Amino acid sequence: MNKKLTALTLVVILALTSFIGCSNKEVEENNVVEKENYVPVEIETVQRDTLFNSRIYSGRVYANKEVMVMPKMVGKVESVKVKVGDTVKKNEVLFTLDKEDVQKQVEQARVAYDAAKANYDRTKEQIENAKVSFERTKKLYEQGAVSKAQYEQAQLAASETSLEAAKKSVEQAQLAYNQALDTLNDLSVRAPISGVIASVDVDEGEFASNAQPAVTIVDMNKIYTQVNVTEDMINQVYKGQEVTIKIPAATEEDLTGKIETIRPSVDPRTQLYPVKIYMNNKEDLIKPGMFSQVEIKTDIRENVIVVKSESVVEHNGTSYVFVVENDKAVAKEVETGLDTGTYVEIKKGINEGEKVIVKGQNYVEDQTKVKIVRGE
Known part of the structure; x- marks a missing residue:
């Protein structure tokens, strides 16, 4: 009895398993998932x-102005007022020359001028008196009281010829005196422009020459970089055009400059067209001689x-x-x-x-x- 029951139980289990398997298969076949077809895109x-093309050019930085200062005469340096790196204003004294010899010349010129002036004043007074005397002599001559020779002598004394000569002497003496004063003033050598002292080539006690620069001043507030542009680009740049400038040695920031001059003819050495681009340098970060990279934009839309x-x-x-x-x-x-x-x-x-x-x-x-x- 127990064996028959066990066998029957096994048959039932197998039948159920087969039915469940068939049912799951039918479900899978009837519920096929349709995959979605598409193309992934970005x-x-x-x-x-704004679109544009651009070219990068390498250049070098230059000071806007670089002035070499020389004295107007040879002289012994009495004092030097500046050193390299100093900022100076226009007309500020840079160095002075010894004044002793020039001061003597000034005194001599002043004495000569005073003498000429005194002679002129004296001559003028004499002529005024001579004119008064001539009027009296003229009346006497008309009355026949004096001779013709006395009349002519009085007339000659009243002539202003000698006064004109004395006046010219005063003018010449004054010119010589003014020149001496100018020479004295020139002994204080002054800055012709505002800027930074780039070099000082004189020392106290040395002789400064008017043929060799004593001090060099550069204007650092406004500087320029020069690049050489190819012929296919030269007609695409214009005066006043803004460009982007990189000067890695001075700053990591991009700088803005403006084209100031465009050479109309090719440089025979490079066969390129030099272009000057100016920029401000208020913080004095950029120094002459630094290398630059200039981006020039063209075909701007x-x-x-x-x-x-x-x-x-x-x-x-x-x-x-x-x-x-x-x-x-x-x-x-x-x-x-x-x-x-x-x-x-x-x-x-x-x-x-x-x-x-x-x-x-x-x-x-x-x-x-x-x-x-x-x-x-």
Whole structure:
């Protein structure tokens, strides 16, 4: 009895297992999950921007002005008022020459001038008296009381010829005196411009020459860098154009300069066109002689619709971009303009705000179902 019951139980279990297995198989066959087909893409929103090409040129920095100061005469240096690195204002004394000999010349010239002036005053007084005497002699001559010789002698004494000669003597003496004073003033050698002392080549006790620079001053507030531009670029630059300048030795920040001069003819040594670009240097960080990198922008397109260059697909000579509309790729024919290699100008075909496929565009066609996996 027990054995029969056990066998029957086993048969029932096997039957149930077989039924359940068949049921699960039927469920799986009837509930097949349909996989979704789409192309993953990355997009960017179409915007307006400024596009341009650019060239990088290397140059060197120069001071706006560099003046070599020399005394007007040879003389012994009495004192030096400045040293290298000092900032000076225009007309500030740089050094002085010994005044002893020149001071003597000034005194001599002053004495000569005083003497000439005194002689002029004396001559003028004499002529005034002679004129009064001549009037009396003239009346006597008309009355026959004096001879003609006395009349002519009185007339000659009243002549201003001697006064004119005395006046010229005063003028010459005054000129000599003024020159002596100028020479005395020139012994204090002054700065012709404001700037920074770049070199001092005189010492106290030495003789300074008017043929050799004693002090050099550079104007550091405004400096310029010079670059040499190729012939294919020279007609694309213009006076007043702003450029970006990098001077790594002075600052990590980008600087802005303006083109001041463009040489109209080629430099025969380099066969290039020198261009001067001025910039401010208020903090004196930039020093003459430093190297510069100048970026000159050309072909500037302002406020234009731009997309990434790789988003444009070429087919049979026609340019397309794909935009996403209702989860589908839609091909749009476009007219392109300036291509910088990174971005390209779109003249017509799409509008600002559309979603352009920038990755995955080579794997879709018009109306292909897509899924945005990256981008805006």
